[in-house]
């Protein structure tokens with residue numbers, strides 16, 4: 001549920017667009033990515049806090065505005081359009097999302113810090129042997145005194161390099177224990193981070209945990225198995241990534257259109273060739289379709305409709321295909337210029353490639369839909385959760 | 390004709406083995422490691438390998454004997470490419486031996502042949518291709534780099550002024566074969582000449598262009614009143630377009646890039662075996678099994694098409710195929726990209742970290758995922774250009790539409 005009216009959403013969208021359009025752009029992204037240790041802007045993060053964006057989907061008690069994933073997605077779509085580098089999704093959707101969903105009252109205090117901009121977060125769930133599968137956890141939080149001792153390895157995740165608090169999944173007790181989520185300070189002893197840029201230049205890290213000592217209060221909520229909660233959390237991440245991609249694909253299509261209108265070959269603008277026109281049309285149809293599919297899924301999730309998870313999977317399949325086509329064509333239709341680090345086309349291509357793969361690619365989500373379909377009655381697949389809001 | 394392909398010559402199997410043995414013997418452990426990791430090679434490392442091929446007489450193996458080659462058949466050339474590809478040998482840099490060499494031995498003067506062919510066959514000189522310009526990509530014939538015969542020296546030199554772009558490896562090149570405009574009044578294709586330009590000439594500036602993989606492969610090359618001896622003209626003045634077309638036709642052997650694809654398919658299988666999902670290797674995933682099978686079907690079809698085209702060109706009737714080299718370029722580049730995309734999709738299970746620095750010699754950080762990951766991702770990004778360079782997919786389709794279908 002969301003506390004936002006349509007007008008408030010419109011306002012949010014406009015203020016975000018105004019700020020990013022003024023502050024951001026491919027040059028700024030590149031500078032942050034290459035010339036700062038974090039790979040993103042600390043100043044920008046402060047501004048997000050001041051604008052109230054970090055608290056958009058946090059409870060009022062934490063200084064937030066009680067919005068839903070839809071409001072966060074409005075912000076993320078704008079960030080994607082302008083190639084923002086800050087770890088908004090890992091901190092707000094995954095990290096804070098996990099705490100809001102599962103945290104004890106004491107743990108919920110963290111959310112106030114997130115809203116203030118004083119706590120960056122990331123989720124480390126996937127492991128070298130898990131791939132996109134969400135139920136494969138080998139990391140172990142063995143009991144040790146009152147608390148735990150964490151051992152395991154987690155796959156590269158954007159934002160993990162700078163997170164003040166990592167949310168890490170691990171089996172409680174031993175290899176057959178339930179899967180819990182643990183709050184681990186990024187700088188805790190025994191945490192070793194392998195920092196790298198992602199393909200799109202945003203930084204992140206893979207992590208190894210070797211005997212990291214954790215107090216009892218590091219476990220989010222109680223000791224019950226959290227695989228279902230993690231699944232739901234990753235679905236929210238999936239949809240947020242789709243929103244970011246929708247912003248990026250619109251911008252990629254727009255910059256390609258602009259380029260082809262002014263690039264002349266054979267004595268005329270390339271946009272005058274019908275082959276090119278149809279390609280541009282297909283890019284734009286995909287943008288519109290994907291925006292609609294993501295919107296429908298957001299409504300299903302925010303209104304907790306039955307079958308919301310399937311709506312997310314469908315949106316991701318659509319979004320992944322659109323991302324691949326639009327990113328690829330943005331480069332192709334720019335010709336040699338599309339290959340350069342200088343123009344934004346290649347940066348949109350890489351951002352869309354990352355978003356396409358994050359939280360499971362199109363093929364993987366298609367398989368989820370097949371598995372769900374195998375269990376559901378024949379009519380269910382076309383009705384559950386897909387009604388547009 | 391329905392059947393164009395020649396029967397396979399079984400006696401060539403010993404040649405295949407010889408190429409394999411040569412690759413195994415001549416790619417030392419250090420180079421092997423860099424190749425396996427997909428690291429950037431230095432010019433010296435390329436030279437080491439290409440000069441070894443030159444010594445063996447294989448670099449220009451498909452050149453005619455009169456020109457210093459082995460006179461390989463199309464099938465022998467295909468075996469050579471396939472086996473060096475399978476061995477993951479360094480890139481057979483095409484600018485000298487595949488591109489300008491045949492132009493020189495076909496149209497060059499005896500002096501030009503004597504001056505340039507030995508260096509090309511032994512890879513002691515490096516070449517680059519100066520065709521594209523900022524305003525002339527797909528519409529190459531509109532190129533504007535101007536070459537004017539000097540009046541002060543009785544036409545002993547051309548003075549060249551203009552700009553080339555996307556010039557691959559210009560930063561290593563000793564020579565550039567260049568298309569220049571010598572007659573601005575004539576129809577675009579009629580006023581172009583083919584010049585060989587010494588890259589050390591005063592007035593040439595090379596500026597790097599960094600591409601999306603963060604690599605330095607291509608450059609801008611500026612010519613500011615560069616003096617080029619008139620005897621560096623190939624053939625006749627204003628006939629450059631014909632030589633460029635000859636070069637293109639001659640390149641059809643390599644255009645499908647079969648050698649690199651043999652390698653990619655091997656790498657794909659390796660990646661799938663090493664990348665896990667839910668505790669099981671992706672090689673057991675039905676989706677990826679189907680995908681590999683699809684790619685192998687496409688590869689087999691492409692291989693058959695290449696063989697068919699060779700046969701058609703060698704047959705007495707010499708009927709050029711209806712769709713010809715354009716189709717090979719389209720399908721070859723698309724398939725390269727499709728295999729690389731499949732690898733990238735599998736490797737995305739490791740979070741799409743891109744350790745571009747790991748491709749530099751001497752990097753000693755900690756790799757993520759399979760060791761070859763950074764190299765494969767770099768190749769994936771770089772080969773987005775395969776459907777752009779050498780005549781884009783759109784332009785190749787236009788060629789088929791106009792040339793083959795008469796549209």
Ligand SMILES: Cc1cc2nc3c(=O)[nH]c(=O)nc-3n(C[C@H](O)[C@H](O)[C@H](O)COP(=O)(O)OP(=O)(O)OC[C@H]3O[C@@H](n4cnc5c(N)ncnc54)[C@H](O)[C@@H]3O)c2cc1C
Pocket residue numbers: 263265266270273275276332333334335336337339517518519520521523525526527528554555556557558606607774777778779780781782783784787
């Ligand atoms: C990595 C790389 C290496 C290269 N190496 C070299 C080199 O060594 N030497 C050299 O001379 N050049 C080189 N090139 C240049 C290459 O040949 C050109 O990029 C290519 O010819 C396309 O020209 P362009 O980039 O100007 O694109 P444009 O011609 O501007 O085309 C832009 C887009 O429009 C499409 N298009 C153009 N005309 C039409 C039409 N009539 N109908 C439909 N679609 C159309 C194109 O297919 C493309 O998608 C290289 C390029 C790259 C990317």
